[in-house]
Amino acid sequence: MAVEFLSFRLLSPCNLITSNILNTLNILEVMIITGTIYAVALNNRDEYERRESSFLEPPYKSPPNSPVLYIKPRNCVAVSGARVEIPADIPSLTLAPSLALLFAGTPNQPSAMALALDICETHASVFRPAIREQCRDGFLPLGEFVEWDPDILTGVCEMNVHGSQARSFDFAGLRRTPDELISELSSYMTLSDGDVLLVGAMQVRTERLDAQLVLTAPGMTGLKVTLARGLAI
Amino acid sequence: MKRARIYHAGQAIWAEFNQTEDHLILPSGALVATGEAQWLPPNLPGSTIFALGLNYADHTRELGFEPPSKPLIFLKGHKTFVGHEGMTPYPKGARQIHPECELVAIIGQPCRNVREEDALAHVGGYTIACDYAVREFLENYYRPNLRVKNRDATTPTGPWIVDAQDIANPMALRLTTRVNGTIVQDGSTADMVFSIAWLIAHLSSFMTLMPGDMILTGTPHGVHFCDPGDRVECEIENIGTLVNTLGPEPLAAAG
Numbered sequence: 212m213a214v215e216f217l218s219f220r221l222l223s224p225c226n227l228i229t230s231n232i233l234n235t236l237n238i239l240e241v242m243i244i245t246g247t248i249y250a251v252a253l254n255n256r257d258e259y260e261r262r263e264s265s266f267l268e269p270p271y272k273s274p275p276n277s278p279v280l281y282i283k284p285r286n287c288v289a290v291s292g293a294r295v296e297i298p299a300d301i302p303s304l305t306l307a308p309s310l311a312l313l314f315a316g317t318p319n320q321p322s323a324m325a326l327a328l329d330i331c332e333t334h335a336s337v338f339r340p341a342i343r344e345q346c347r348d349g350f351l352p353l354g355e356f357v358e359w360d361p362d363i364l365t366g367v368c369e370m371n372v373h374g375s376q377a378r379s380f381d382f383a384g385l386r387r388t389p390d391e392l393i394s395e396l397s398s399y400m401t402l403s404d405g406d407v408l409l410v411g412a413m414q415v416r417t418e419r420l421d422a423q424l425v426l427t428a429p430g431m432t433g434l435k436v437t438l439a440r441g442l443a444i
Numbered sequence: 445m446k447r448a449r450i451y452h453a454g455q456a457i458w459a460e461f462n463q464t465e466d467h468l469i470l471p472s473g474a475l476v477a478t479g480e481a482q483w484l485p486p487n488l489p490g491s492t493i494f495a496l497g498l499n500y501a502d503h504t505r506e507l508g509f510e511p512p513s514k515p516l517i518f519l520k521g522h523k524t525f526v527g528h529e530g531m532t533p534y535p536k537g538a539r540q541i542h543p544e545c546e547l548v549a550i551i552g553q554p555c556r557n558v559r560e561e562d563a564l565a566h567v568g569g570y571t572i573a574c575d576y577a578v579r580e581f582l583e584n585y586y587r588p589n590l591r592v593k594n595r596d597a598t599t600p601t602g603p604w605i606v607d608a609q610d611i612a613n614p615m616a617l618r619l620t621t622r623v624n625g626t627i628v629q630d631g632s633t634a635d636m637v638f639s640i641a642w643l644i645a646h647l648s649s650f651m652t653l654m655p656g657d658m659i660l661t662g663t664p665h666g667v668h669f670c671d672p673g674d675r676v677e678c679e680i681e682n683i684g685t686l687v688n689t690l691g692p693e694p695l696a697a698a699g
Contacts, residue, residue: 243490244490245489245490246489246490246521246522247521247522247523249521249590252585252586253585270584271584271585272584273584275583275585276583277581277583277589277591279583279585279586279589280586280589280590280594281519281586281590282519282520282521282590284492284519284651285490285491285492285654286492286651286652286653286654298650337585337586338584338585338586338587339516339586339587340516340517340518340519340586340587341586342494342517342518342519342647343650346519346650346651347650347651348651348652399535399591399594399595399596400521400523400524400590400594400595400596401523401596403523404489404523405489405490406521406523
């Protein structure tokens with residue numbers, strides 16, 4: 212029921228096969244997010260601890276105080292089943308399976324959730340915004356939104372890459388829980404009216420740029436993504 | 445032609461100026477006097493908001509950096525916008541908030557792999573933004589970080605959009621900022637490091653730009669820290685003057 216409401220109010224799936232631009236992504240369905248999509252970097256405890264000593268060195272000089280945020284713009288959004296073209300000038304990808312929280316009702320309270328695959332070109336530095344690395348067309352496939360259920364945070368999700376062993380991931384290793392993130396962010400920015408927050412889970416670096424992936428989580432529809440090596444632009 | 449987004453009879457609505465520019469024409473044909481309009485930021489929900497740091501050489505040196513060899517581009521969300529004659533909350537726990545007058549280019553047509561020489565034809569219009577920064581909240585992670593650049597109602601934008609065809613040369617416009625009537629920034633878009641056309645070509649070389657996407661093109665020198673209650677006016681030649689008031693000293697309990 213929540214899905215229908217959201218479909219009507221926020222997600223408006225519509226057929227855009229006449230659009231040449233979206234055709235290049237081979238997307239037959241598009242998801243419209245009316246708000247802004249925020250993502251959190253360095254929110255995985257293992258990854259953070261691995262990098263922690265470097266945060267005392269230039270250009271960082273001191274560890275981050277606030278959650279490290281970035282934005283995924285609308286051209287990144289793709290739906291389950293999307294074929295995401297990986298431009299040939301990209302040598303390595305970092306795939307971050309994650310949970311997308313949608314804020315569509317009371318401000319700063321999630322009302323729906325979806326599986327998400329945050330794709331970016333691998334980049335070592337987090338000093339300057341990484342627009343070119345994070346914001347390619349199709350670099351954020353989102354699954355179907357279902358009603359928010361905090362129990363998801365204690366469940367185990369899986370990322371299956373066709374031909375490889377499945378990798379499980381969960382949300383127990385987050386440095387800041389979704390509640391803690393929302394609490395800190397809402398001290399200066401309101402999450403509402405269709406905003407989305409990707410909470411981060413794990414990051415997998417891969418040089419395998421042609422692959423079929425499926426993300427699954429208890430009680431949620433799987434998110435299927437095909438990475439397809441494209442031509443150099 | 446100028447277009448504005450206003451709050452009228454309980455909803456956000458786009459309107460055009462009449463020829464004498466003393467009234468706004470609503471889609472119904474009804475008129476609203478410009479003096480009575482409640483201005484909303486002229487943005488389209490969901491659109492991508494790019495902003496430039498260090499894009500004027502003089503401002504870059506003022507901040508102690510060398511002019512960059514590649515553009516410093518960051519993204520902003522939509523709740524950071526506030527309309528003309530609006531109020532920006534004064535940040536709690538900071539005194540170093542400074543206005544940044546910026547020319548905003550608004551994309552008018554889908555762009556992918558656009559050549560620099562063709563890029564300006566993809567601009568639909570121009571407006572003004574005051575991209576406030578709060579220096580105490582700067583951190584060296586995806587700098588400038590969102591706690592500095594994405595605070596609610598901390599990017600006044602507007603008052604309206606001027607159609608691109610009415611701006612003969614966007615790269616030769618005077619920008620000024622006045623705080624309580626005193627000029628604190630006075631520059632020209634001619635001094636941008638990366639031009640609007642170059643930026644559109646660059647962005648569209650790796651991502652698709654869509655109508656309504658905005659590029660806030662950076663600010664000239666003149667860092668002036670503001671106090672609660674200051675009246676801040678950002679003016680760009682041939683576009684208009686964007687007025688904003690900083691809120692009062694924050695209450696102890698506020699964020």
